[in-house]
Amino acid sequence: MRIVMVAECFLPQINGVANTARHVADRLLARGHQLLIIAAGPGPDTYNGVRVLRARSFGIPGYKEIPVGLPDPAIERAMAEFKPDLVHLAAPFALGAYGLRSARRLGLPTVAVFQTDLAGFARQYPWFAKADRGCWAWIRRIHSRCDRTLAPSSPTVAQLVQEGVPRVYHWGRGVNLELFDPAHRIEAWRREISPDGKPIVGYVGRLAAEKKVKRLAELNDLDCHVVVVGDGPDRTSLEATLPNATFLGMRRGTDLASIFAGLDVFVHTGEHETFCQTIQEAQASGVAAVGPAAGGPLDLIRPGETGLLFEPGTPGSLREAVRTLLDNPEARTAMAAAGRRRVQTRTWPAVVDDLIDRHYTEVLAEAAAVRRAA
Template identity: 55%
Template sequence: MRIAIVTESFLPQVNGVANSVRHVAEQLSRLGHQTLVVAPGPGPTHHLGTPVTRVRSVGLPGYRSFPVGLPDAAVERSLAEFAPDVVHLASPLVVGAAGLRAARRLGVPSVAVYQTDVGGFARYYGVRADLLLDRWIGHLHRRADRTLVPSRASHDQLERLGVRDLHVWRRGVSLDLFEPDRRDPARHAVLSRGGRDLLVGYVGRLAPEKEVRRLAVLSELPGIRLVVVGDGPEREWLGRHLPGAHFTGRLGGSHLATAFATLDVFVHPGRHETFCQTVQEAQASGVPVVAAAAGGPLDLVEHGRTGLLVDPDDPLSLWRAVAAVARDAPLRARLAAAAHEQVQDRSWPRLVHDLVEQHYRAVLVRHRPAAA
């Protein structure tokens, strides 16, 4: 099968969309499919044998390191030359809209993957375009042949926008990378001041929509040390308000996996996640999770069994949950063990196999009679 992936973000960017596209492209190639990636911004023009067509972009105001794609004739030209069987639209917005339009003109079926709540993102930043963006997202997904969503919350959100043929397709996790054996006792001893403190960590972009400022309440909790992995526009504020915290900066690969596994508790305070991949990575790493009871984490965390969920509207709920697991080592062990077992069937090879067999093939079968 020939699959063209049109995405709003790709390497060298590090975010949920770019990472999932990378995994999908790699697994499709391993399965023997031919792939093309169309993406905005400067970057490599090949990735492990997959050609990458680069289209025009601009830096996001206030976040210049994040390129936003522009409408570009190169999208349709590259798709026409590649002649795909299916067009995969990863979090379509601008480049994805051009990819959808090209797919319809070329008579090629499309599968759209919803991954970013752009309207919610705009609302959080006070941009008065949230309703317009919601309508645009709904319009794009209604025109795609099939839409895949990462969680029940996202399913409900798009259903309210009038999108049909919705299917839950979650994200995979690299089980060979994120695993408990990555724990580094020597590093833990140094960061925990010889074992006197529990290491409570956050991993992800340090951005306002992640609500990372809620971590400040944990700096008042005795017997813990905060570990913050990542970078972004909130780094300076966090540095001032999290005394004693250890900031690693952005990590990847084995360094990231070691950082995860060396934590005693993982926290994610934000309520705007359509999925929340870092929760899965923490669970695969054998680390108990405390996350906001909203969006994607509702599907990933069973409260009291595979982690703890906290009220995102109660500023002290995060403090109470972390305090509870901090003083109860058997609880931490039970939550970590149950969550680790739960994610063992969520590998990327399995998820991409389902993507091909359940979703790509479905739109191809449905499209062929119409084309005939």
């Protein structure tokens, strides 16, 4: 197949959209498919020998490191010259909307991947607080014009359907089981973080309003050490809110994997996650996870079996979930083992093969049937 991928984010950005797009690209190339990548913002113009067409972009307040792509006639020209069989829209919103328009003008079938709850995120920022309905109107407009929309969790599928988006299917996310593994646990790092041997509780992710990291303050009086991995606009205020926590900044690769494996409990605090990849990475690392009873974590955590859920709207609920795991090391170990078993079949090659062999194939067959009937 010949695939054009239009990505709102791609390398060198490091986030869920960019990482998923990269794994899709890697598997497409490994299986011998041909690919053109169109991405927002500056960066390399090739990826593993594939052309990356870089669209002009701008930054938005609070997310200036994430580019917003602008329309460019060169995009449609490149798509027409490449002659793709299908266009893959990775988290379409700005650049993806223009890529969709170009695909429709060229008569190309489209698969869109919904990945970010932009409406939920917008409500966390005063200057965007009233923009959620406008966000949903725009999301509905884009995805209603796609041949198929793929959502990463069953709650997100239900949310899209409720908002009037048609043709929504569930397509999850993979995890790198070679990178995220209990074998990467480093006892020397644990002694450095917790010289008194207390359990280590960790958060990994962006330090921004929508992630609700300030909820970690509920853990201030628990008998544990808290580590925070990541960076973002809220770091300074969070350091004041969490005076006893260790802030490790942005970490990647084997460094990040060893931190995951060194935790006793992993916590994700945000309630607007369409999937929550860090929970899956913690489970692969053999760590018991605590997440909000909302969005993607509802698919990833079976309470009491693979981790615990807390109620986002209930003060103290996070504290109680973490305290339960800290007070019950045997249950914590059992949940960590069950969580690791859960992800063993969720490799990126397996997940992307499902995308190619099921979703791409079905959309192409539907498009062919429409052409024959015309």
